[in-house]
Amino acid sequence: MAFAGTPVTIQQSYAGKVNFLTVASSFRTSPDLFWPYATALPVPNSGCLVQAPGVPSSADLSLAVVDPAAPAVTGLPVGATVVAAHLYWAGSYTPLAQSATTTQATPDANVTFDGVPVSADRIFTESYSGGYYNWFGGYKDVTSIVAAKGNGIYTLNDLSVNTDATHCASSAVLSAWSLVVIYNDPAPTAPTRVINLFDGFTYYRSTQIILNPYNFVVPAAPINGKLAFVTWEGDVYNSGTFVFAENFAIKHPLGVWNNLSDVNNPLGNQFNSVSNDVNPASSTAYGVDSDVFDISPYLVAGDTTVSTAYSSGSDLVILAAEIFSTTNTPVANLSISKTHGADFNLGQPDSYSINVTNNGPDISAVTETITVTDTIPAGLTYNSVTGTGWACTFVTPTLTCTTSTALAVGATLPTITVNVTPTIAAVPSVTNTATVASTMFDHILTNNTSSDITVVRQPEVTVLKSAAGPSGPSDVMTYTVQVFNTGPTLITNVVNTDVLSNYTQFGLDCDGTGISVTFNDGAPVSGLSMGTPIYSSTVPPVLTPFVPTPTGGGITGCTNITGGFDAAIKAIQIPMIGTMNPGTNYSLQYKVQVK
Known part of the structure; x- marks a missing residue:
């Protein structure tokens, strides 16, 4: 699938004793120069140079910083298991109709990751100056590759980008990649965390992008949060203030903006092709910023959202991903399924079965209330309901069932059986939808609804x-x-x-x-x-x-x-x-x- 100018939105969420690492690398061999905003004078147009075809770009996961508050600890801990691995890559391209000398006329959806050819699950594009400048991004789930290898040096190869005058004359050549790894923390004292992965592909220049990361509940203690981002096309020599300064900031809902910076990412030059997510920081991954910050001081117990701001003046930067992690209150990922047996027959009583399962990572305790709601659609006549341990009421057209039964991880509550009779309005089919909700935090809501399309047969x-x-x-x-x-x-x-x-x-x-x-x-x-x-x-x-x-x-x-x-x-x-x-x-x- 291809997406143009895609806003950054939530894509995945993980909960439990989990943590994450990021690394990045580039095929460019030197930084960009963009006149007249350059603050130094490297070799003119040197940022056009990329590694020769067939020469891979590499990044070492064992150098990835685990905790930005204590950057000396790096890499996957001993005993850690990889839960997910997300590969991002980006490059410049110019359509052939725009430039006869283009070296890449279309987005490159096929690369080689650590020796394995992969094709993008999603492709993004972005353009600037009326479509004169074009860039692309790719995403691939590479969990199986990283889970099998663990720590070590990873390579990317076969990324084709445009290096002709369209991008080179403006020092806008892009050729880089990043890896985000989610893993189970083996430490016995590891707290419950929620990690939310947001991604997209959208530029900012002389403006800012404000995100409102959500889908978490900060506990009373411990409060420990970190945030990482991946951006493309940031240049160390092009950080001039133009309407906006080049900074990254975070704000509590009731607080003020706080710029996050360090020795590698100074105020006014945040997106400078220096990545602090590894130790020592990487300063040669030109065209990519993969940075991680400790955000614990900006979180308060009970928080369910904060705000982040990405701003840039003269430098054009493309935001690709934001990874937000915080310790969290207990989490129960509930899922619901609504099923029936054979096709329904017009006028004949029949039934649906509703099941609720706890996918973890924590037990749903008796102090929590689980609620199932089933809105009986037109065409079905509600008759009755049964379900051990469930308290159910029906107020046309809504059936509501609640329980405070303890539900272990991997366990399923007693089945709710809803008895109905189809009428002529249900012919030839009817869709019945049920939802589940809980007073306990649930980080994945996409499995909280189940719709059952039911064929209703009528006599001939x-x-x-x-x-x-x-x-x-x-x-x-x-x-x-x-x-x-x-x-x-x-x-x-x-x-x-x-x-x-x-x-x-x-x-x-x-x-x-x-x-x-x-x-x-x-x-x-x-x-x-x-x-x-x-x-x-x-x-x-x-x-x-x-x-x-x-x-x-x-x-x-x-x-x-x-x-x-x-x-x-x-x-x-x-x-x-x-x-x-x-x-x-x-x-x-x-x-x-x-x-």
């Missing part, structure tokens, strides 16, 4: 009507109505309605006293029996109590001597008793006399 009914006998004036005819259930489902509430011709009159009791309609079941049996016929004297039928009156008995064709025909009957309705099985049929017969 075929009706055939035929006539037998002569059809002249005063002749008696026999009508046969055959009903077939050819569908996959049962049929309930079967009612047969027949509007008679104006040229006939209905035969009453023609097949015996009280027998005006004869029911014949099919094979296999339908499962139905016939109810009492209802008669209407109007069309359309108004099925109100109506007492039919025969016109006389003993008419030829009416077997029962007391039977007769009633011209006032315009329609008949025959209700059926029971449920009609699929794949069955039945027939109804009655007599009429032609007028």
